[in-house]
Amino acid sequence: MLSGLARCSRVAVFGSSGTNFQHFRKMSKLLTLKNINPRVTGAEYAVRGELVMRAEKLTKVLEAQKAGGARQLPFDEIVYCNIGNPQSLGQAPLTYFRQLVALLEYPELMKSEHVDALFPEDVIERAQRCLKLNPAGLGAYSHSQGIPFVRRSIADFIERRDGYPANPDHIFIHNGASPAVQDVLRLIIRGQSDGIMVPIPQYPLYSASITLLGGSFVGYYLDEAKGWGLSVAELKRAFEASVAAGVVPRALCVINPGNPTGQLLSAENMQEVIAFCREQKLVLLADEVYQENNYIKEKRPFVSFKKALRDLGPAYEDFELFSFHTISKGFLGECGQRSGYVEVVGVSDEVRAQLYKLASVLLCPNTAGQILMDVMVNPPKPGEASYELYVKERDAIYESLKRRATKLVSFLNAQKNVSCNAAEGAMYAFVNVQLPPKAVAAAAAAGMRPDDFYAISLLEQTGICVVPGSGFGQRDGTFHFRTTFLPPESKFDDIMARFGKFNAAFSATHENSF
Numbered sequence: 001m002l003s004g005l006a007r008c009s010r011v012a013v014f015g016s017s018g019t020n021f022q023h024f025r026k027m028s029k030l031l032t033l034k035n036i037n038p039r040v041t042g043a044e045y046a047v048r049g050e051l052v053m054r055a056e057k058l059t060k061v062l063e064a065q066k067a068g069g070a071r072q073l074p075f076d077e078i079v080y081c082n083i084g085n086p087q088s089l090g091q092a093p094l095t096y097f098r099q100l101v102a103l104l105e106y107p108e109l110m111k112s113e114h115v116d117a118l119f120p121e122d123v124i125e126r127a128q129r130c131l132k133l134n135p136a137g138l139g140a141y142s143h144s145q146g147i148p149f150v151r152r153s154i155a156d157f158i159e160r161r162d163g164y165p166a167n168p169d170h171i172f173i174h175n176g177a178s179p180a181v182q183d184v185l186r187l188i189i190r191g192q193s194d195g196i197m198v199p200i201p202q203y204p205l206y207s208a209s210i211t212l213l214g215g216s217f218v219g220y221y222l223d224e225a226k227g228w229g230l231s232v233a234e235l236k237r238a239f240e241a242s243v244a245a246g247v248v249p250r251a252l253c254v255i256n257p258g259n260p261t262g263q264l265l266s267a268e269n270m271q272e273v274i275a276f277c278r279e280q281k282l283v284l285l286a287d288e289v290y291q292e293n294n295y296i297k298e299k300r301p302f303v304s305f306k307k308a309l310r311d312l313g314p315a316y317e318d319f320e321l322f323s324f325h326t327i328s329k330g331f332l333g334e335c336g337q338r339s340g341y342v343e344v345v346g347v348s349d350e351v352r353a354q355l356y357k358l359a360s361v362l363l364c365p366n367t368a369g370q371i372l373m374d375v376m377v378n379p380p381k382p383g384e385a386s387y388e389l390y391v392k393e394r395d396a397i398y399e400s401l402k403r404r405a406t407k408l409v410s411f412l413n414a415q416k417n418v419s420c421n422a423a424e425g426a427m428y429a430f431v432n433v434q435l436p437p438k439a440v441a442a443a444a445a446a447g448m449r450p451d452d453f454y455a456i457s458l459l460e461q462t463g464i465c466v467v468p469g470s471g472f473g474q475r476d477g478t479f480h481f482r483t484t485f486l487p488p489e490s491k492f493d494d495i496m497a498r499f500g501k502f503n504a505a506f507s508a509t510h511e512n513s514f
Helices: 002-014 019-025 038-042 050-066 095-105 107-111 121-133 148-162 177-188 205-212 232-244 267-280 305-310 349-361 367-377 387-412 437-445 450-462 489-513
Strands: 171-174 194-200 216-221 248-255 283-287 321-326 340-345 418-420 428-433 480-484
Touching: 038 205, 050 450, 095 107, 095 121, 095 367, 095 387, 107 121, 121 148, 148 171, 148 305, 148 340, 148 367, 171 177, 171 349, 177 194, 177 205, 177 248, 177 283, 177 321, 177 340, 177 349, 194 205, 194 232, 205 216, 216 232, 232 248, 232 267, 248 267, 267 283, 267 305, 283 305, 305 321, 305 340, 387 418, 387 428, 387 489, 437 450, 437 489, 450 480, 450 489
Parallel strands: 194 216, 194 248, 248 283, 283 321
Antiparallel strands: 171 340, 321 340, 418 428, 428 480
């Protein structure tokens, strides 16, 4: 009976001959670029944009070339300098971190008679302590804000860093700092008339997220001539221009140390920003994920916005601040483990409850990443078995990053038509390239933005993948690209030589119109 009904239904829908079936299969797609959410098509994320897709295609050509095919490219590998992903470029994970996660991923190892030979005593003890504090282990959902003892560790870290109390109930752990930023923006943005003030150049997480959430991006320019300085006068200009255009800013974002610019703010400058936010009734978002990547700490130690705020005294007690940190940056580079946090300061209990609701929708952050976060903020201590190795590995990575930052900027400033401010922090150089009119015209003829044209030419001739400055924002008439200094030191001279040769040839090709 059922089979008969099924047969009748098929005849009714497709006809007895079945000819309508082919027509049904060829129907237009229900989802097209014209009818999906326009906020999605409008969002851009240049760090993994068109240039990276071109690089991936070239990788396939290189694979065929290595397999014995005809040589089609003048290089043998793609060097991905487009994203701050240290371990993808050869940085080794810290031993202690991976040993601890190994034991917690498979606790049965601790029952082995060989465990003492494989793992240091302090790692075993810490794994046992983690299981005691979190008996369900890594395979179970945690609290939506994060494992309680990890949040306590984060609060203790903040107190040590800043000299002021931190409340673990005001800390939300996420799968990286980026989802934490997005949840806070989701809380703030109500519609297109709500503006978020973001630095230019900026990390495109902000522009993309603001577009997706239906808010308005309000850019304020950093001053390249003053080492990418942040001026309150420029904040006022951007704020007033936005209000005049019918968009009222509700929040200000500051990235410190800067991405892509690498500058480090002084405590005095930060307090000027806080005073501006208070005057204009703005919530402050402090993106501090590169706080361990400070290469001038003897001259200017990192100061968090939380400390700068508390140093202003009781008059600023109710000031609203969200500050972000992650395991992806610093000397760890644990990008794939996905763990970050936001500390919520001065926000009402009622609003914080709504942030908790947003966290609950996603159930919980991943648990292995939370353990690595716990170790980042509470690393091995003097006298423990793993301490000396931890310090050795940590310092080796930091000192290497510092050397690479200095070497790259020095090299870039010696190239024709190229200039670059010092990389005081983070993992990037934001490089100014003076493109002559002939190059700009060639880009227009190819249907490209000038900095795209330069970066694509660099990729196709050298295999070096960078991000055009237009993906971060830049003043009209200027052209830039962002590059990391993450490739290993053993390859640095070769990469710089490739770039130098390319830039000299590019300049020579177009210089007759300078």
